Amino acid sequence: MATACCLCYVEPQNLTGALEFLLLGFSDDPELQPVIFSLFLSMYLVTMLGNLLIILAISSDSCLHTPMYLFLSILSLADIGFTCTTVPKVILDIKTHNRLISRVGCLTQLSFFNLFGCLDSVLLTVMAYDRFVAICYPLHYPVIMNPRLCSLLILVSFLISLLDSQLHCLMMSQLTFCINVEIPHFFCDPPQLLKLSCNDTSTNKIFMYFLGAIFGGIPVSGILFSYTRIVSSILRVPSTGGKYKAFSTCGSHLSVVCLFYGTGLGVYLSSAVSRSPRKGAVDSVIYAVIVPMLNPFIYSLRNRDIKRALQRLLNRLVIFFTYLLPPHSTAGSLGFMLEDTREQLVYLLHQR
Numbered sequence: 001m002a003t004a005c006c007l008c009y010v011e012p013q014n015l016t017g018a019l020e021f022l023l024l025g026f027s028d029d030p031e032l033q034p035v036i037f038s039l040f041l042s043m044y045l046v047t048m049l050g051n052l053l054i055i056l057a058i059s060s061d062s063c064l065h066t067p068m069y070l071f072l073s074i075l076s077l078a079d080i081g082f083t084c085t086t087v088p089k090v091i092l093d094i095k096t097h098n099r100l101i102s103r104v105g106c107l108t109q110l111s112f113f114n115l116f117g118c119l120d121s122v123l124l125t126v127m128a129y130d131r132f133v134a135i136c137y138p139l140h141y142p143v144i145m146n147p148r149l150c151s152l153l154i155l156v157s158f159l160i161s162l163l164d165s166q167l168h169c170l171m172m173s174q175l176t177f178c179i180n181v182e183i184p185h186f187f188c189d190p191p192q193l194l195k196l197s198c199n200d201t202s203t204n205k206i207f208m209y210f211l212g213a214i215f216g217g218i219p220v221s222g223i224l225f226s227y228t229r230i231v232s233s234i235l236r237v238p239s240t241g242g243k244y245k246a247f248s249t250c251g252s253h254l255s256v257v258c259l260f261y262g263t264g265l266g267v268y269l270s271s272a273v274s275r276s277p278r279k280g281a282v283d284s285v286i287y288a289v290i291v292p293m294l295n296p297f298i299y300s301l302r303n304r305d306i307k308r309a310l311q312r313l314l315n316r317l318v319i320f321f322t323y324l325l326p327p328h329s330t331a332g333s334l335g336f337m338l339e340d341t342r343e344q345l346v347y348l349l350h351q352r
Helices: 002-008 033-060 067-096 103-136 138-144 147-173 190-196 202-235 240-273 277-301 304-323 330-351
Strands: 020-023 100-102 181-183
Touching: 020 103, 033 067, 033 277, 033 304, 067 103, 067 147, 067 277, 100 103, 103 138, 103 147, 103 190, 103 202, 103 240, 147 190, 147 202, 181 190, 190 202, 202 240, 240 277, 277 304
Parallel strands: 020 181
Antiparallel strands: 020 100
């Protein structure tokens, strides 16, 4: 992550035009600001809590130390980074009534947004390959998906995402902006920056579409190829129960894939067609905030192993805070709160 910031840094003497941008956000109406603040804060907390619980549940349960859940924990980590890139800035802007962001800050935000967004995309492709090997070559699965290959896939995913991030950052750092640039968005979105540049951006747009085709098209092609082979293999299974079991192992991942790519494609298509920049900002909330928030629910509510791991994790937390700490302390009180939370979560998981 530090590399992303360092490579995006632009020396002050080379800067031309605007040194600061104004993020317009969603609305200037003072009455709507508390509503927007509460909405973003609640979504941010839910996203952080849900993804952290997934990571803790997987790391603390030895039964989940498999490639599928390893990739899921990295995906949750990427979702946390993806959300932290934009949402805290929105919350801080509303609280301080200051929507300015420096050019270096804008490039840094853009860099991390592309880094974690691309990492999400590549990890979903890796998870599709994992399901492909598990269903099409079940007997060879432990040999093929060995720890060395899993580590290599994670490393390559990060390096590919870092490359995409730095290419976008390098392209945007070459642009010249006019003074007092207003971005009709809640974060530094590359298409919006291209529209506001004083340069001729036709070459930049072609380059951006090329990057999108490479770093977005190849993962999508890999997912489609994997699921084509998976469906073909499942259809050859003679029993109905076997087919259902095979499909159920892919259900959560397929839901996340459709949600991620469907909303992302919809946002950028609508921004290209729509003439209202503010509408594009509202649409981007689905892609940049809501999708990372929903991923933990999709994987936990449709997966019995994750449910059991979450219950065991909450049980250990309740025991720690309730019995190992003084009952009248803040931590001890937290134990009783966790007990109530655990009972509600257990009831919810059983209902599902």
